[in-house]
Amino acid sequence: MTTFTFSSRVPHSVQDVFAWHTRPGALTRLTPAWTGSVVEESSPPLRDGTRSRLRVAVPGSYGLASVPWTAEHHGFVPRREFRDRMVKGPLALWEHQHRFDDDGNGGTVVTDTVEYAALPGSRAFGDRLMSPALGRQFEARSRRLAADLDLHSRYPGRPLTVAVTGASGTIGAQLTALLSTGGHTVRRLVRREARTPLEISWDPAAGELDPAALRGVDVVVNLAGRSIGGRLTDSAKQQIHDSRVLGTRLLVRALTALGDEAPSALVNGSAIGYYGADTHGETVTEKSPPGDDFLAGVCTAWERAAQEAEAIGTRVVTVRTGVVQSPAGGALKAQLPLFLAGLGGRLGSGDQWLSWISLDDAVGLFAHAVLSPGLHGPVNAVAPMPVTGRDYARTLGKVLGRPALLPTPGFGPKLVLGSEGAELMALADQRVSADRAIDRGYRFRHPDLGSALREELGRF
8 A cells, every 4th residue: 555645735724725625616626637537526525425426547648548436525524624535446445635734824734645555467557657646636736726716816706606508518617616616606507407406407409598597697608519620511510600609699588588687797608710710920809800711700690699688788708719728628639649659740831820728727717707897898718828830739749758740731630620620720820819818807827838738738
């Protein structure tokens, strides 16, 4: 049996730090994508006998390979400690104690002590790989915990009730967890019959949503939309458009029907595709005109549908998201296997500009939009330091410790995405400004690509 211990100081009170851990979403926030994913959190969280289910990444796989894991919570002592043990998973033993102590200066010392033993003959989960992996994991957890608590301390208003569409997506899952660990109530819109008071049933394709279900909601966050990945066939284009525009129109109709009882704000998804696939090397801002290609048309229609809510006095924010960096999905996940095999490199010429953003900052900006009553209109969710495709490949290769010498010719993305999809996505040239987000008070956790990739991939 091996014992692993990690301690960190958080500049917040024991009461606040412990409360954060007891709220829904804590386990999701404490599970970086490169360490795995949460399948189901215990309900209610952190009570003796409750269980959580995860997919735990095989060390070194960055989440691309994972195994099931079930943890049972016990030893719950308010404001002091709790424990969890593995009841299903790849180890012979796993017992994890979380302890919280006052540091004497108003902060908290969080100590994690893990006792574990590998199964006989198990190399992947042996001590040689486990201890370094655990060290990186708990470093990442401590940084995210401190950053999340800092974020919430900057928005000291009353707890809100927030309804979220697309809550199971890459951004949605983390956003709901970030808000709920901050003490806000999150209600998810689901395309089935609601099973709990925290769910709202809707069917955007059929135009079905009971306005009364949104009564008492303060803010609606609309992230619903079919993935743009894959070939842009006529059918796919229609689905991409309708899944965004029709759903948004349905939401706005429901808000309008509520009149004075309508939520005070609608934070709506959008994308930097609004500006078109080629900004010709120029930096575009929220005041720049839209492009004229397919994705620009979708974003324009999506935003226009959301802006209709302004007629009833609802604050509307449209968040134009850049290329999100996460091994959980999107462009980074697609490129990881090639880079890990030492076969990665730039896409196309490598001269095109890439306006990227870390997953944590994408989520943070949506939360900022929810919690900032003075923020209106469009805001670009991109990091302040865009890079060229060539620099992106070099940085990713350096972070992974792999060469990035083999360029992917233009026909490569076209084989996967088709000619139009490749031009609009993989080979897009978009240089987008983050100035408005910064001017309106958002603090980036990862302003440069290197720090973002190291955090998102656990390479620090």
